[in-house]
Amino acid sequence: MTKPASVRVTVYVAVDPAAAFEVFTAEIDEWYRRGPHNFFDPVRAVAIRFEPGVGGRLLEVYGEGKPREMARVEVWEPGIRLLLRDSRDTEIDVTFEASGDETKVTLEHRGLERLPTAEAESHARFGGRLLIAWFSEYMRERTSA
Amino acid sequence: MTEYAGQSFPTLCPYLFYEDTGAAMEFLERAFGFRERLVTKDDDGTYRHVEMERGGGVVMMGSPPGHKSPKSLGQVTVGLYLHVDDVDKLYEQAKAAGAELDGEPADQAYGVRSFGARDPEGHQWWFAQPLAG
Numbered sequence: 001m002t003k004p005a006s007v008r009v010t011v012y013v014a015v016d017p018a019a020a021f022e023v024f025t026a027e028i029d030e031w032y033r034r035g036p037h038n039f040f041d042p043v044r045a046v047a048i049r050f051e052p053g054v055g056g057r058l059l060e061v062y063g064e065g066k067p068r069e070m071a072r073v074e075v076w077e078p079g080i081r082l083l084l085r086d087s088r089d090t091e092i093d094v095t096f097e098a099s100g101d102e103t104k105v106t107l108e109h110r111g112l113e114r115l116p117t118a119e120a121e122s123h124a125r126f127g128g129r130l131l132i133a134w135f136s137e138y139m140r141e142r143t144s145a
Numbered sequence: 146m147t148e149y150a151g152q153s154f155p156t157l158c159p160y161l162f163y164e165d166t167g168a169a170m171e172f173l174e175r176a177f178g179f180r181e182r183l184v185t186k187d188d189d190g191t192y193r194h195v196e197m198e199r200g201g202g203v204v205m206m207g208s209p210p211g212h213k214s215p216k217s218l219g220q221v222t223v224g225l226y227l228h229v230d231d232v233d234k235l236y237e238q239a240k241a242a243g244a245e246l247d248g249e250p251a252d253q254a255y256g257v258r259s260f261g262a263r264d265p266e267g268h269q270w271w272f273a274q275p276l277a278g
Contacts (some may be wrong), residue, residue, distance in 0.1 A: 002187040002188055002189050002191070002193075003185060004185055004186070005187055005188040005251075006185070007185045008183070009183055009188075010181050011182070058203075087205045113188035124193070125150060126150050126151075129152060129183065130150065130151040132151065133151025133152060
């Protein structure tokens with residue numbers, strides 16, 4: 001019985017790669033959707049943010065107490081690539097590539113085979129797709145404003 | 146359109162069976178101007194599910210067990226008909242990519258300029274641009 005190992009989602013956004021990278025990282029708290037399934041501790045979470053640079057963390061921030069590390073930054077190349085690894089050794093690889101007047105943004109979540117099957121299936125069906133959908137919808141609203 | 150898992154799907158999405166989904170994806174992009182939007186792979190390296198888009202159209206593709214493409218079936222059973230903005234330009238692109246072409250673009254009595262082509266596994270495609278006026 002096979003199970004999902006990776007999911008790759010691609011969208012095109014109407015800004016240059018540097019701006020797309022900036023919005024993806026610096027403005028993640030603006031486009032990341034609140035919801036019972038979207039945080040580790042959805043009751044206490046008040047924000048999500050990146051610590052820029054290699055070795056930086058993706059943090060779930062609480063009103064009180066220490067933030068929780070969700071992933072660690074392994075590659076931080078503004079306008080080009082962002083690679084994150086979480087505590088269970090799955091990787092999220094995001095690339096930014098100029099394509100005409102747009103930027104092709106590709107998010108690949110790898111290592112899903114290391115997760116329990118149900119969770120791997122859920123990530124393959126929803127995880128990356130939703131992240132990219134939230135990001136691209138925010139980009140559309142931002143660039144049309 | 147139907148919204149699901151953060152993406153929009155046309156009401157009708159053809160699902161194409163390929164023996165070599167990776168090669169088909171590469172060809173559809175190079176020859177017919179499709180863009181990849183979703184790729185899921187299994188832990189044995191096979192493609193679980195692929196979606197590509199062109200204009201407002203989406204095709205799904207993969208290699209589910211028990212299904213054959215025209216290549217091994219020896220018979221085309223369905224054709225895909227797409228509307229495009231510049232049929233002559235797409236013809237040149239398909240030709241340069243080595244697509245098997247049914248002929249050059251031609252004006253049809255029913256109001257479009259179109260050409261037909263086959264992908265590497267023999268699926269039939271038609272591309273049509275409405276004639277002016």
